[in-house]
Amino acid sequence: MTRRDRLPLLAGILLTVVGVLAVVLVVNLDRLTAPRPVDSAAVREAITSENLMGHLAELQRTADENGGNRQAGEPGDAASVDHVEQQLRAAGDETRRESVLYQRVGASGTTDVATQNLFADLPGRSERTVVVGAHLDGVANGPGINDNGSGVAAVLETALQLAQADVQLDQTVRFAFWGGEEDGLHGSTQYVAGLDDAGRRNLTLYLNLDMVGSPNPTPHVYGGMGRPHRVERVLSEFLREQGVHPFTASFEGSDHQPFVAAGIPVGGLYTGASEGHTPADPCYHLACDRVDNIDPDMLDLMADALAHGVLTVAR
Numbered sequence: 254m255t256r257r258d259r260l261p262l263l264a265g266i267l268l269t270v271v272g273v274l275a276v277v278l279v280v281n282l283d284r285l286t287a288p289r290p291v292d293s294a295a296v297r298e299a300i301t302s303e304n305l306m307g308h309l310a311e312l313q314r315t316a317d318e319n320g321g322n323r324q325a326g327e328p329g330d331a332a333s334v335d336h337v338e339q340q341l342r343a344a345g346d347e348t349r350r351e352s353v354l355y356q357r358v359g360a361s362g363t364t365d366v367a368t369q370n371l372f373a374d375l376p377g378r379s380e381r382t383v384v385v386g387a388h389l390d391g392v393a394n395g396p397g398i399n400d401n402g403s404g405v406a407a408v409l410e411t412a413l414q415l416a417q418a419d420v421q422l423d424q425t426v427r428f429a430f431w432g433g434e435e436d437g438l439h440g441s442t443q444y445v446a447g448l449d450d451a452g453r454r455n456l457t458l459y460l461n462l463d464m465v466g467s468p469n470p471t472p473h474v475y476g477g478m479g480r481p482h483r484v485e486r487v488l489s490e491f492l493r494e495q496g497v498h499p500f501t502a503s504f505e506g507s508d509h510q511p512f513v514a515a516g517i518p519v520g521g522l523y524t525g526a527s528e529g530h531t532p533a534d535p536c537y538h539l540a541c542d543r544v545d546n547i548d549p550d551m552l553d554l555m556a557d558a559l560a561h562g563v564l565t566v567a568r
């Protein structure tokens with residue numbers, strides 16, 4: 254090989270090296286700018302149907318020991334708030350209660366109701382906040398295990414596992430257990446009405462869980478309500494990856510409604526109530542809404558979806 258032959262060869266090698274460097278740079282730039290895929294696997298693995306059903310057994314017990322229900326203002330409701338609060342504190346969370354006072358108008362006249370909202374925060378790096386909520390009260394006629402012990406179990410278990418996991422998220426996650434939903438969304442309405450301008454501006458998303466363990470489940474992701482948010486796509490894609498094709502839920506009858514009315518984006522999960530010929534939950538608002546009125550695998554999947562959704566949008 255003469256020197257004259259070697260020059261183009263050296264140039265070729267140089268060009269190849271420059272080309273490879275350029276490709277490496279572009280790939281890494283892409284990695285920096287594209288949203289990083291979130292790995293929620295460890296948290297999802299820690300959320301088990303055994304843990305979730307354990308929470309439901311405790312809520313069942315609070316009803317059984319207190320006249321068979323967990324209606325707002327009644328002893329079964331107070332015992333439920335105490336139980337969830339104890340669980341959160343045992344995991345090291347600070348909790349905060351807020352009184353919710355209203356009058357229930359029934360066939361036998363009006364009753365003064367005193368109940369609670371309960372909160373626990375997972376502090377983030379910023380002031381921006383995702384609120385994740387489920388109503389803790391039930392109806393007068395039964396223990397309220399699918400409606401809405403299931404949502405409470407999913408939110409509580411997610412809060413407990415995120416408290417244990419070593420995660421630092423960008424947004425603060427506020428876990429909310431609402432009082433007085435069944436009598437007219439009292440707790441969530443009071444919370445939204447009490448937000449100041451900064452609180453409202455920083456609230457990027459409300460995620461609602463109400464009935465997520467229905468025994469003949471029809472999995473739904475909230476959509477088409479108020480301002481759109483990417484959490485709808487995040488939750489839907491997650492469920493499809495798990496082999497479940499969710500319907501879109503758009504309805505007014507739960508705690509997301511005051512957030513929609515205030516212009517705050519909402520999302521959520523739902524597995525069906527009494528609608529249709531073969532109801533998703535034949536025990537909706539009945540005495541038979543007990544621990545055996547739950548599909549544990551569906552409840553586990555919904556709790557996994559919640560954890561994945563929270564980690565994805567709040568990181």
Ligand SMILES: [Zn+2]
Nearest residue numbers: 400401463464
């Ligand atoms: Zn409900």
